[in-house]
Amino acid sequence: MKIFLRYKYLIAVLLGFTLGAAVVAGGIFAYNFFYPSKSANAGVGTETTRNSTLPAQIGPADIPDIVDRVSNAVVFIETTVENRTAPNPFFDDPFFKEFFGDDFRIPDRVSRGIGSGFIISPDGYILTNDHVIEGASEVNVTVKGFAKPFKATVVGKDFELDLAVLKINSDSKLPSLTLGDSDKMRVGDWVIAIGNPYRLDHTVTVGVISAKGRPLAITDRSTGKTRVFKDLIQTDAAINPGNSGGPLISLNGEVIGINTAVNAEAQGIGFAIPINTAKEVLDELIKSGGVTRPYIGVYLQDITKDLADYFQLKSTDGALISYVLPGSPAEKAGLQQGDIILKVNDKPIKKSSDVSEIISKTKVDERIVLVIYRNGRTLYVPVKVGKKPS
Numbered sequence: 001m002k003i004f005l006r007y008k009y010l011i012a013v014l015l016g017f018t019l020g021a022a023v024v025a026g027g028i029f030a031y032n033f034f035y036p037s038k039s040a041n042a043g044v045g046t047e048t049t050r051n052s053t054l055p056a057q058i059g060p061a062d063i064p065d066i067v068d069r070v071s072n073a074v075v076f077i078e079t080t081v082e083n084r085t086a087p088n089p090f091f092d093d094p095f096f097k098e099f100f101g102d103d104f105r106i107p108d109r110v111s112r113g114i115g116s117g118f119i120i121s122p123d124g125y126i127l128t129n130d131h132v133i134e135g136a137s138e139v140n141v142t143v144k145g146f147a148k149p150f151k152a153t154v155v156g157k158d159f160e161l162d163l164a165v166l167k168i169n170s171d172s173k174l175p176s177l178t179l180g181d182s183d184k185m186r187v188g189d190w191v192i193a194i195g196n197p198y199r200l201d202h203t204v205t206v207g208v209i210s211a212k213g214r215p216l217a218i219t220d221r222s223t224g225k226t227r228v229f230k231d232l233i234q235t236d237a238a239i240n241p242g243n244s245g246g247p248l249i250s251l252n253g254e255v256i257g258i259n260t261a262v263n264a265e266a267q268g269i270g271f272a273i274p275i276n277t278a279k280e281v282l283d284e285l286i287k288s289g290g291v292t293r294p295y296i297g298v299y300l301q302d303i304t305k306d307l308a309d310y311f312q313l314k315s316t317d318g319a320l321i322s323y324v325l326p327g328s329p330a331e332k333a334g335l336q337q338g339d340i341i342l343k344v345n346d347k348p349i350k351k352s353s354d355v356s357e358i359i360s361k362t363k364v365d366e367r368i369v370l371v372i373y374r375n376g377r378t379l380y381v382p383v384k385v386g387k388k389p390s
Helices: 054-058 062-073 095-098 275-286 305-310 329-333 352-360
Strands: 074-083 108-117 123-130 137-140 150-158 163-167 190-197 203-221 224-236 247-250 257-263 268-276 298-302 319-324 338-343 367-374 379-382
Touching: 062 074, 062 190, 062 247, 123 190, 123 275, 123 352, 150 275, 163 203, 163 275, 190 224, 190 257, 203 257, 203 268, 224 257, 268 275, 298 352, 319 329, 319 352, 329 379
Parallel strands: none
Antiparallel strands: 074 108, 074 137, 108 123, 123 163, 137 150, 150 163, 190 203, 190 247, 203 224, 224 268, 247 257, 257 268, 298 319, 319 338, 338 367, 367 379
């Protein structure tokens, strides 16, 4: 595609549900996923004093108690991924077929992946990461106390949020975990991570919440695609390959996060998706198999001082449209490359992420009005919000 050359030194930001604010925010670093080689709820908070020792703060009996209550609902996930081998055109030639036949063809490669997850309902729904089951032709789930693995069905998944819901069927009632409120967790609160690192099932590690609201861009090493997160929980609880999709649990015995990523170059730095993020889309994942996102289909960038001077603007407020996607709601509404969005539904726009934030809160097919600046004129442009393509 041709990008407007006058703005070639600026980075375009795709307007969507998750992109925008996370990309504009500073300090975004890339971390590695927990990719392996492809091969109940009793309150246990304790009152402490200033002179308490570390064991007294945690409560020596509390964590084993919590683990006993929740660990049976943490599952081991194993995937089978078929890597199709591109056919060699030589072996379709009659001459080669006569000598070698079909037996000489290179067979498809089969690789296996592992990860973690946790049961969220007695009837067998399981929450995990999308990257744990990505590309899998078969998913098997091992539940503690059951002799054989269950064959799982992928009910719903979302790439951007890195969430997936699986379903297993059992004749008996399955153990399940309670989803807590990640917004109530504070930096410094104790947390427990349970998972299956390196196939060591039900490994328990303990730490604290080191930070909240971490923005991160994480690249999938197998596909090259990048997920952009805006609001991850950082923890120093030891997390290793195979922990992906496992629960991060509070001292109330409730899930407050889903372990997702670790900084491979540092110790004591892991990340989890807040459980409230998952709760917002859980019903939609189960009912429709995915997450519907509103979009209008433009690439945006902030207004710099140079751009403000170029367009003879009084300030750097607004968002510049650097590209309009063909066939998008924006194109149908008549928006053009070089337009500057000043307001959306009468809400002033300071930066490009403001537009992303407003659009993310609208509904598909809802009509919005953009106030734009074009060639010295102020225009009002109605736009019908569309459904963002997968």
